[in-house]
Amino acid sequence: MVSVAIMGHGVVGSGVAEILTTHKQNLFLSIGEEIYVKHILDLRDFPESPLADRFTKDFNDILNDIEVRVVVEVMGGLNPAYDYVKKCLKAGKSVVTSNKELVAAHGAELLAIAKEENVNFLFEASVGGGIPIIRPMNQCLVANIVDEIAGILNGTTNFILTKMIEEGMQFEDALKLAQKLGFAERDPSADIQGHDACRKICILASLAFGKHVYPDAVHTEGITDITLDDVKYAESYGCVIKLIGKVKRLENGMIDIIVAPMLVPEKSQLANIDYEFNGIMVRGDCTGDVVFYGKGAGKLPTASAVVADVVDCCKHLKTRKFLFWADGDGENILPAEKSVSAMYVRVKGDNIIVKAENVFGQITKICRADSSSDETAFVTEEMPYGEFLEKVSKLEKDNVKVLSKIRLGNL
């Protein structure tokens, strides 16, 4: 029997407790031992829970219980999760977490402590919810050098964008619907401003390239400025707009990492990932493109990924999984202004195509039947983002109003 503790009894935490109870028999068969939930930490009371007798409000009940070998952290947020996880690892307990904020902020340090203590720190559920991604990347693709990762990593924004694309819904209405259906939180800023996707691409980049990438170092744009006009121009250009987290290995050993809305060609595997679903493409030098698709959030999908990590910890109580990356100083990250991309630009003014050609050289005008007469959109050649911004300034000085600028995904 392996005793585990669960810190947090919210959506994911109650899902973990539920799966460990309802799937007890199956889990026993795959480990050869029973997983026993000994403590559940939460400040609230759950008198109706079938595990009511396991609840505690005191973290020390978990920390000081030497029988507890595996601790699940599903509280979310940095505090007190960071402190608790560190203490558990230092006490020789393996830790499993679904907390992407924690892993993105302190992954390197926590992995180093786990290594020192010869225990495991696993976080499959932190990216892609129920979609297997961390373990496949770390194990199945181990014989590959990863060239690129690109993904739709946030279900909330993907739901909103899909509603705009498929039903012509306005951003604000789509957001309200997402909140009503439980796909968006009351304060949706971490999702719609791209921070959630950023944490996830940071975790994947750290894993793939071996050095911690901190979210602060990553150019991050959300979807709040995307309008129905952009959606329609994109469609005329054979593309859909998706919020993409992307990291690419450059030849000089640097990485080009970004989170931003992008125009994705309709034929791309990522273009068909709709609503609350996530999809992650990993390009290996041997495998080529591999895509993982599924529900990126939700109680049971996320909880099942947590439980898979718990099972892995139970199987490796005496050995450590080879999951590790070093700390990072950000020096391997290409500055955003040097990142090269073709750009979609929507503009308003007189004589705009001539003016745009003067500034950008060759452009591709996007024709759209129902656009207003003094507005148009075009796509530039590939150029570094800094150069693009300078050219946009020039265009604005020439009395052209730049309404939107979105990267081309090239995915």
Added chain:
Amino acid sequence: MVSVAIMGHGVVGSGVAEILTTHKQNLFLSIGEEIYVKHILDLRDFPESPLADRFTKDFNDILNDIEVRVVVEVMGGLNPAYDYVKKCLKAGKSVVTSNKELVAAHGAELLAIAKEENVNFLFEASVGGGIPIIRPMNQCLVANIVDEIAGILNGTTNFILTKMIEEGMQFEDALKLAQKLGFAERDPSADIQGHDACRKICILASLAFGKHVYPDAVHTEGITDITLDDVKYAESYGCVIKLIGKVKRLENGMIDIIVAPMLVPEKSQLANIDYEFNGIMVRGDCTGDVVFYGKGAGKLPTASAVVADVVDCCKHLKTRKFLFWADGDGENILPAEKSVSAMYVRVKGDNIIVKAENVFGQITKICRADSSSDETAFVTEEMPYGEFLEKVSKLEKDNVKVLSKIRLGNL
């Protein structure tokens, strides 16, 4: 240092040798030990190979070398692969194979021997080539009860069908093109008759449901009877035709398993998996649908999956991976005639819709602009396959010629 031997130096085998050489450094970092290719078994000579000094024509050089801890079997076919693998396992060596025919025919026995000898028998590359699927199913989805697996498991047939769908190419021409491009073998029968896909769904079903499923017990249809007319009727019905391997858990503990071409709705995640790519959907009770996509064959994709298994064996030289299923007697497999599905039927004759309604009751006629006047196609309600065949006989007695019958995928 861990010494490994590779049996077979064909497409996949030479890829394994190549990756173990070119990715030496990276692999060292993830194991903490060097992987040394000590022997390569092949009846041919490869004097130009950088590993020319490692070649042998004598299997006993591998079997009797106690330093060899991991043996890679990439010869293909049942003989002598089966004999060699069994001997290696019994000699206490872990074995990694890409040989789906071997795993589908003898998986249960070889897993039992591996268990007895406390060594590993791994076969990630046997299904989906470079796509991670065996390990994700066995580890990441361990907290799920699998309800259904459905996949496009054969790149050759998917390439042919895609060419028919996208370019209106005839079956024979698409097959010839596939052969020319190296996506189909000179003798393509195992692919186009569905046997290759059958072996793969058998492996996945055995893994998911814990009992070996032998290919003989699975109703298997190929794509040789699919015509361009069917492709066009399917399109009019909002579907594409794909060769699907599918297994479903029934409430009574039985499984419903089949390989056959199916009409797949265009909105399905599997509908957009084109050309030589594979895609596998796994439906778990907690995760919901998870889809894995990528190249299902080819030298480096397949070899990289083999190498990932070699790495896993090297990390687990003293412990066994929990990958196991029991032998099966076929008693848990639903007879094909009891398997329920709606059916697409293409027919020729006079007054056919009235006759079809007499026999099948409610049907949905498929309208297609350019069909010939005495031909039509319709979709039936769901019914057991046996009942469907009886009704088809009745229809034929009524002077209706049944040109095609294809299942609806419901995916």
